[in-house]
Amino acid sequence: MFWDDMELQMFLMILFLCLNSKVCESRVNHKPPCGYPPSQWCRSLEIAIECGVQKQCLELNATRLTATVPPVEVTLYYESLCPGCRSFITQQLYPTWTLLKDIMRVNLVPYGNAQEMQNMVICQHGEPECHGNMIEACILHTSSNEAFHIINCMESASNVLTAAQPCLQLFAPTITWETISACVRGPLGRSLIHENGAKTRALNPKHTHVPWVTFNGVYTNEWEDQAMSSLFHLVCSLYKGTKPPACTGVLQKLDRSFC
Known part of the structure; x- marks a missing residue:
């Protein structure tokens, strides 16, 4: 189980x-x-x-934390093979989410600096990146609960593309690789990438690079600079509810038993 x-x-x-x-x-x-x-x-x-x-x-x-206070919504617009995106996911976004998932929600939009031209998508780092973007878009669509674990696993690997199948098997063993492959090869994958492209082009201000991070739908240079150096502290500062102990550093006295 x-x-x-x-x-x-x-x-x-x-x-x-x-x-x-x-x-x-x-x-x-x-x-x-x-x-x-x-x-x-x-x-x-x-x-x-x-x-x-x-x-x-x-x-x-x-x-539990007050449910009426909305979590900080962090949305990352990125490319699967962009070195800066990979570093941000594995060194900032995933570790922060692991510690603060009760007060933050993460949205991933794999597309980045790609361009759609005559029913074709051209990616900054070539066809392998387009393939990686589509794999991750299909994983996000098919395995919503475990998708972030899988994508972090992929982006942490030396080869993002070859890591996709073993990472899927590790974190979502009930989902077959054939399901993801069918999504990538079929109209669903193309539709998901088209939607991600539309979301990326709709950014205001328009994105000029990736990783591009918004907080509760808003982008500022100051927030991005803070996110690149210490996303954890930024999320804690943006949360409007009662700060969890991880944010405050306040020691809590608990009734504990020892063996």
Whole structure:
């Protein structure tokens, strides 16, 4: 069974909150009589009541960040083989998202400085980059939950294109490479690249280079300079809600047990 990050976080939090609870202990060590796995105990009030963990779920919800405050939306316009784009993804964007995914949302738009001419797309770094852009566009469309993990894996590799299939198998084993290949070869892939081109051309101000990063749909030179050097601190500063401990550096006293 594979859990997404939210499910895993929920399970770990429930374990933490009920370490000293006999009710929770019995459900962690044995199959819960309610018939739901631990990752779903707090999905709804009805499930929580049925599984006997409503108190723990209420405590878990109280620890979450305020849901009414929107996350910082970071959109990256990039090219799959651009060295600067690859460095930004692997050294700034992905690590920051890993730490701050509760307060930021990442959108990836693979296209960059490409040009559409008579139903053809010409890319800055040649046909291999066009192929890489389309692979990543198809991955984003087909595997929305794991797409960023896959693309970071690709961009971290010495060869982006040859890494695509093993990275897909690693992070999205239920999606076959044939599915991505069919998207790349067919009208869906062309449509996705056309949409990315339209999004890129609609930028205001118009992009002059890549990586090009917007925050909540807005681009400024100052924000881009900060993002290239310390995206983590910029996202923390732009978030309007209660800052998570990772941003503030404030130590939190937790009730912990040790072995």
